Amino acid sequence: MENLTHIAGMESAGPNKPVAGNNPVAGNVIVAGNVIVTGNKPVAGNKTVKTEHVIEIDNLEKGFNNNLVLKNLSLKLYNGENLVVLGKSGSGKSVLIKCIIRLLLPDQGTIRVFGQNVNELTTKGLAEMREKIGFLFQSGALYDSMTVRENLEFPLKRIKKGLTRKEIDEKVAEVLDNVGLGETLNKMPSELSGGMRKRVSLARTIIVDPMIMLYDEPTTGLDPVTSDEISSLINDVQTKYKTSSIIITHDIECVRATADRIIMVQDGEVYKEGSIEEFNSSTDAIIRSFFK
Amino acid sequence: MNKVKKNNTVFKKFVILPDVKHKVIKLSENTIEKTQIATLFFSEIGEFFLFMFHTFKETFSRSFEFKEFLHQCYQIGNRTLPLISVTGLVIGLVLTIQSRPVLADFGAVSLLPGMVAVSIIREMGPVVTGLICAGRIGSGMGAELGSMKVTEQIDAMEVSSTNPMRFLVVTRVLAATLMIPILVLYADALGIMGSWAGANIKGDVPFVLFFSQAFSAVSFADFLPAVVKTFFFGAAIGVIGCYKGYTAGRGTESVGKAATSAVVLASLFVIIIDLIAVQITDMLF
Incomplete structure (x- = not known):
């Protein structure tokens, strides 16, 4: 059985224990071995996390009106993993992923996506890079004036040009079925519940087969049952579409369900990095305030 | 008595000075505030023209x-x-x-x-x-x-x-x-x-x-x-x-x-x- 590889520095036991000191933040490469992640996340499918990183952020700084939101933040997202960025509201988590997709320009630092420096990309290069990244907005950000079908077709027609009507219809039906909302095709977003809007939004994101997924607080404002469904969908997307994901959240149940690795951000800096196990067993007061 | 009067006058003249200082500070504060308003106004105009320029550029x-x-x-x-x-x-x-x-x-x-x-x-x-x-x-x-x-x-x-x-x-x-x-x-x-x-x-x-x-x-x-x-x-x-x-x-x-x-x-x-x-x-x- 193939196991998950995972970051170094965690207290894993057994033959697959990573080499000590291999901290991804420090820039070292993870040992290409198989380390079992022993968190609460279901390991269905036993996907293999490859050792190369897809996103690399170095010393990122971003401020608004003399208020520094991100301070020297560095992290890496490894191929195939679900990286959860955890932190209080206002700690700069959303700013971080908006900088990755260049909806915001950082003040300092570099962001590399598939080795390309995002800040130096041309308009065409940026468009090509964005085609590889799916972004699930906190509010869902469905286009109010369009039906569910039109919402899904919108990115598909623009990114995957040249598809026939039949191919478009098939793709739309496929992604809607994947999120369990096949019957909402001709509904307007205003006719959907909060959870349904999130799921349609997720369908719109995955319809273009992204390689990286960025989730901005995917379970915020949802009831526990719907939150669990969204968390399961995040895992399903990772398994089915082989995506690498950054999940911004402060919902611990979502963290437990989805995280391969956790980075905790406090006041714009990386406060702690590790596995769900490490965070669960931590005695640190700030971490305990989340993992009660 | 004269001396007292004289002293009083001197004292009065002396107490006027802080008022002047206060007024100068207030005036400078008002000036700064107006400068900020003017800056905001002109930056808004600049932003608007930039927006118009982008619209025009994207039209073609x-x-x-x-x-x-x-x-x-x-x-x-x-x-x-x-x-x-x-x-x-x-x-x-x-x-x-x-x-x-x-x-x-x-x-x-x-x-x-x-x-x-x-x-x-x-x-x-x-x-x-x-x-x-x-x-x-x-x-x-x-x-x-x-x-x-x-x-x-x-x-x-x-x-x-x-x-x-x-x-x-x-x-x-x-x-x-x-x-x-x-x-x-x-x-x-x-x-x-x-x-x-x-x-x-x-x-x-x-x-x-x-x-x-x-x-x-x-x-x-x-x-x-x-x-x-x-x-x-x-x-x-x-x-x-x-x-x-x-x-x-x-x-x-x-x-x-x-x-x-x-x-x-x-x-x-x-x-x-x-x-x-x-x-x-x-x-x-």
Whole structure:
């Protein structure tokens, strides 16, 4: 059985224990071995996390009106993993992923996506890079004036040009079925519940087969049952579409369900990095305030 | 005693000094505050011109969103048509009812159709339609784009490899620029119809006679400048509505602010453009 590889520095036991000191933040490469992640996340499918990183952020700084939101933040997202960025509201988590997709320009630092420096990309290069990244907005950000079908077709027609009507219809039906909302095709977003809007939004994101997924607080404002469904969908997307994901959240149940690795951000800096196990067993007061 | 008086005077002079200092500090604070307001004002103007420049640049880009442009033309026309119909008809009717007694005093009732037609085509039709469109279309664009900004729909569009300026702004500005002249012509026609109805309240004026008299008074010099300025009305309403919506803040409150300021600014621009157009027309024709 193939196991998950995972970051170094965690207290894993057994033959697959990573080499000590291999901290991804420090820039070292993870040992290409198989380390079992022993968190609460279901390991269905036993996907293999490859050792190369897809996103690399170095010393990122971003401020608004003399208020520094991100301070020297560095992290890496490894191929195939679900990286959860955890932190209080206002700690700069959303700013971080908006900088990755260049909806915001950082003040300092570099962001590399598939080795390309995002800040130096041309308009065409940026468009090509964005085609590889799916972004699930906190509010869902469905286009109010369009039906569910039109919402899904919108990115598909623009990114995957040249598809026939039949191919478009098939793709739309496929992604809607994947999120369990096949019957909402001709509904307007205003006719959907909060959870349904999130799921349609997720369908719109995955319809273009992204390689990286960025989730901005995917379970915020949802009831526990719907939150669990969204968390399961995040895992399903990772398994089915082989995506690498950054999940911004402060919902611990979502963290437990989805995280391969956790980075905790406090006041714009990386406060702690590790596995769900490490965070669960931590005695640190700030971490305990989340993992009660 | 004198000494005391003298001392008192000295003391009084001495206590005035801190007041002067306080006043100087207050003055400098006021100056700083006014400088900040001026900076904000000029940066807003700069931002607006930059927005206009980007809109203009994107208008001539290769991939034009034609389908969305048609959709916006339909939306603008459809949303405003009932309002324009009623307003146009009422303007003609009221203008005729008000003017008739004055013209009758001079024995010039026969000039009524021509007078009403000229005033509607030259001024009343374009300005009233422009102001109604500033309210209806300007607020609609401000609120729509503002709410799209607040709910991250514009960001979502951007990450879907779609240029929001091209898709949302250019299409709306061009649609407003094209549709408002059409709406003005429609309002003019209904205004003259309303005038004919008004003329028939106290008399029996045949339709053909009324219209032949009305149009014999209208020349090309009345018609052309009036139509040309409405293109500028449309462009101004479109750009201002989109600018206010596109640059709205993040809170829901900013949607209302965007809509309100779009109406106010667009109405003001319609009046200013009209003033400039009148001056230019006066010089040229």
